[in-house]
Amino acid sequence: MTTTLTFYGAIGEIGGNKILLRTDDGTLLLDFGRRMSEYSKFYSDYIQARSKNALRDLLRLGILPKIDGIYTHYLVDMTSLFENEEVNKKIPLKEAVDYWKTTQVSPCDPTNPAVDAVFITHVHFDHIQDISFIDPTIPVYCTEKTKVLAKATTEVSVSGVDDQYYKIAKESTIKQKPPSYKTLCPEECTLCEKKEDEHPIVVDSKTKFPFTYDVAPKYRRFNTASEGNVKSIKYKLIPVGHSVPGACSILLTLPDGKRILYTGDLRFHGAGEVSMDEYINAVGGPVDILITEGTRVNSDNVLTEEQVGKEITKDISGCEGLVLINFGWKDLTRFNTVHQAAKTNNRTLVISPKLAYLLYGMHCNFPSEFPDPRTMVNLKVYLKREGDLLYSKADYDKYKMGYLHYHGRNTAKDDHNLVRIAERLGIGGEVKNPKNPLPQTCKDQPYDYEEIYSLATHHLDHGLRAYQIRNNPKQYVLMFSIWDSNELFDLIPQDGNHKTRYISASTEPFCEEMEIDVDKMVHWMDFFQINCDYETNDKGKRSFKCRHVSGHASKPELKELIERIKPVKLIPIHCEEPQLFQEIFQGVIEFPKNACPINIDE
Numbered sequence: 001m002t003t004t005l006t007f008y009g010a011i012g013e014i015g016g017n018k019i020l021l022r023t024d025d026g027t028l029l030l031d032f033g034r035r036m037s038e039y040s041k042f043y044s045d046y047i048q049a050r051s052k053n054a055l056r057d058l059l060r061l062g063i064l065p066k067i068d069g070i071y072t073h074y075l076v077d078m079t080s081l082f083e084n085e086e087v088n089k090k091i092p093l094k095e096a097v098d099y100w101k102t103t104q105v106s107p108c109d110p111t112n113p114a115v116d117a118v119f120i121t122h123v124h125f126d127h128i129q130d131i132s133f134i135d136p137t138i139p140v141y142c143t144e145k146t147k148v149l150a151k152a153t154t155e156v157s158v159s160g161v162d163d164q165y166y167k168i169a170k171e172s173t174i175k176q177k178p179p180s181y182k183t184l185c186p187e188e189c190t191l192c193e194k195k196e197d198e199h200p201i202v203v204d205s206k207t208k209f210p211f212t213y214d215v216a217p218k219y220r221r222f223n224t225a226s227e228g229n230v231k232s233i234k235y236k237l238i239p240v241g242h243s244v245p246g247a248c249s250i251l252l253t254l255p256d257g258k259r260i261l262y263t264g265d266l267r268f269h270g271a272g273e274v275s276m277d278e279y280i281n282a283v284g285g286p287v288d289i290l291i292t293e294g295t296r297v298n299s300d301n302v303l304t305e306e307q308v309g310k311e312i313t314k315d316i317s318g319c320e321g322l323v324l325i326n327f328g329w330k331d332l333t334r335f336n337t338v339h340q341a342a343k344t345n346n347r348t349l350v351i352s353p354k355l356a357y358l359l360y361g362m363h364c365n366f367p368s369e370f371p372d373p374r375t376m377v378n379l380k381v382y383l384k385r386e387g388d389l390l391y392s393k394a395d396y397d398k399y400k401m402g403y404l405h406y407h408g409r410n411t412a413k414d415d416h417n418l419v420r421i422a423e424r425l426g427i428g429g430e431v432k433n434p435k436n437p438l439p440q441t442c443k444d445q446p447y448d449y450e451e452i453y454s455l456a457t458h459h460l461d462h463g464l465r466a467y468q469i470r471n472n473p474k475q476y477v478l479m480f481s482i483w484d485s486n487e488l489f490d491l492i493p494q495d496g497n498h499k500t501r502y503i504s505a506s507t508e509p510f511c512e513e514m515e516i517d518v519d520k521m522v523h524w525m526d527f528f529q530i531n532c533d534y535e536t537n538d539k540g541k542r543s544f545k546c547r548h549v550s551g552h553a554s555k556p557e558l559k560e561l562i563e564r565i566k567p568v569k570l571i572p573i574h575c576e577e578p579q580l581f582q583e584i585f586q587g588v589i590e591f592p593k594n595a596c597p598i599n600i601d602e
């Protein structure tokens with residue numbers, strides 16, 4: 001067999017990287033991200049893919065690649081979930097078998113998957129999201145930080161087929177309801193999740209408290225060793241700077257000695273991130289094939305994160321009221337920059353519960369690098385009015401209320417859950433219930449029930465509310481995006497007497513939907529008379545001047561990288577103008593075509 005590289009997505013477009021390496025000695029996928037630009041041609045926040053049919057629909061639209069033997073069987077063929085013949089009879093299977101089954105790909109055989117491993121460079125959705133469709137028997141290789149971030153992002157998202165890149169769906173069957181079932185339509189079919197007979201215990205990683213759960217969550221197999229082998233292919237994960245922690249390049253060495261370096265997304269201008277020298281050192285010599293991203297091969301601008309920090313610090317110091325600031329919640333480098341800028345101005349940064357949850361997850365796993373967000377100075381978490389808008393416990397989901405993902409079941413008396421903990425503390429449930437079944441101690445340490453409860457409800461007690469900010473606006477910098485627009489009613493005084501300023505410190509809009517969001521944001525800002533730095537385009541439309549530096553290397557950085565790595569062959573991807581690489585590299589450049597294998601034996 002010849003050794004081939006096949007590219008699905010990220011050709012002439014930003015993101016959606018999916019690279020298939022086939023060799024006699026193993027078959028690997030490098031990234032398996034969502035093709036955002038293709039996806040957003042058809043879908044938006046309002047028109048989502050049908051979750052029960054997503055794989056088949058996205059295959060038909062050409063958004064997912066037709067690769068045999070990698071996708072989970074029941075996503076390819078939903079009829080494999082049918083409990084029995086009776087179910088077959090209930091639906092128009094003969095007339096419309098394609099509703100439940102696709103013949104475009106063959107499903108993964110878990111005993112013999114077509115791919116040995118899928119490597120992930122970082123946790124951005126255009127690099128990770130479509131793993132959700134891949135059979136869980138295929139292991140995922142990535143850095144430990146990417147794994148932790150993947151876990152945290154799935155825990156704060158609404159569960160659907162799209163976010164199974166970390167957690168995997170519960171087993172289910174399509175059954176007929178029994179005739180005795182009291183409903184308008186007895187004997188109709190329904191998709192039932194498999195119930196576990198006993199309630200499994202899920203141990204919280206920080207407090208070690210064993211919560212009782214209905215169904216124990218199942219996770220994909222992750223391998224986070226930074227070097228190793230998949231069959232006889234040697235791999236090394238090389239850390240890189242990017243706009244999310246944990247990003248890496250992947251260096252592969254084939255048994256014949258051929259070296260392939262896939263950069264993933266990278267930059268060399270972020271604060272405290274990997275330098276060019278460190279990177280070149282880690283690569284350790286020339287490579288045969290360099291697969292590089294080229295998002296900014298058209299840009300000479302080498303702005304640094306430090307410069308962005310200075311601009312934001314100045315913006316804040318020039319404001320006499322509340323500062324609202326928009327930045328990407330997974331960009332922890334930018335979080336540090338904004339936090340520092342707030343501190344320098346003696347202000348407190350108020351972040352979203354989502355970001356707080358992410359920071360806490362990083363703290364639990366990398367305590368020396370990431371402090372506990374509860375103890376960070378000049379940092380608070382924003383408590384929105386949610387649900388019935390009463391600021392009462394019942395109004396909040398878990399991560400919006402505090403830092404714990406598990407609150408446990410809450411039905412049986414002997415379940416280990418938060419209500420039982422509140423009972424033990426005498427502050428909830430049946431106060432001072434003498435029959436409280438919680439264990440007094442665990443093997444090695446006593447449970448700190450107060451700590452568990454405080455973690456779970458932290459934002460309710462210590463979070464910052466809109467009226468507190470409104471009373472002392474000069475004291476705060478509030479993380480703010482279009483999704484928070486309704487907060488302006490609570491934040492901005494009715495008398496119009498305020499000096500609020502909005503700063504955009506996130507990426508500039510790169511698709512139509514984002515432009516529409518900017519338009520909406522401009523309307524909110526106008527209505528509430530909030531100061532902003534605007535830019536006006538040729539059509540007279542206003543958008544926000546961005547305090548931002550990209551997560552991607554600029555043309556001069558890419559040029560230096562290529563000159564120092566000295567590849568025999570260059571394959572530019574994740575780039576709208578790949579031909580521009582001809583200006584910075586005189587060797588062989590291969591421009592891949594979608595789904596056409598490139599023979600790399602020659």
Ligand SMILES: [Zn+2]
Nearest residue numbers: 122124265551
């Ligand atoms: Zn990225």
